[in-house]
Amino acid sequence: MFNLLYCKVQLQIKFSVDTLSYKTVSANSATVNKEWVLVDAEGQTLGRLASRVAILLRGKHKPNFTPHVDCGDNVIVVNAEKINLTGNKWTDKSYIRHTGYPGGQRSLTATEMFEKDPTRLVEKSVKGMLPKNKLGAALFRNLTVVSGTEHAHAAQKPKTMTLKEIN
Numbered sequence: 001m002f003n004l005l006y007c008k009v010q011l012q013i014k015f016s017v018d019t020l021s022y023k024t025v026s027a028n029s030a031t032v033n034k035e036w037v038l039v040d041a042e043g044q045t046l047g048r049l050a051s052r053v054a055i056l057l058r059g060k061h062k063p064n065f066t067p068h069v070d071c072g073d074n075v076i077v078v079n080a081e082k083i084n085l086t087g088n089k090w091t092d093k094s095y096i097r098h099t100g101y102p103g104g105q106r107s108l109t110a111t112e113m114f115e116k117d118p119t120r121l122v123e124k125s126v127k128g129m130l131p132k133n134k135l136g137a138a139l140f141r142n143l144t145v146v147s148g149t150e151h152a153h154a155a156q157k158p159k160t161m162t163l164k165e166i167n
Helices: 046-058 110-116 118-127 133-140
Strands: 036-040 074-080 094-098 105-109 143-146 157-162
Touching: 036 046, 046 074, 046 118, 074 118, 094 110, 105 110, 110 118, 118 133, 118 143
Parallel strands: 036 074, 036 157, 074 143
Antiparallel strands: 094 105
């Protein structure tokens, strides 16, 4: 039989690692970069518009996204009166609230709410896509929805974005 010699070769590789380059950088209120963004809702479907606006408000489109920090942008939605709902949602979708008194449940259809105030449809759908805590309330304050094209934040020079550019 063959005698095989097994040689153990020991290689000692020494290298230095820059430990600072491997640290995860978390954003905070001092390091976050907030911008003003203008989104046109004309001809857009309500749910698709709301999910994209929620991404902008949350800051999930940024490389330094941190879940517990308000690192999103300030968003202005114009032409809220020109949104679309698919199917029979104008008549079938109902928005339910409660007055706090016994038997105080009230409901409105999407058409009734739209006739009262078209901005409330967009606000309510975006708010439902944000976290249900103090951070979500703070993020919701960064949203402005207006009917028509005129808004009060022209001095901030918002950057216009289409829904295809988001995410």
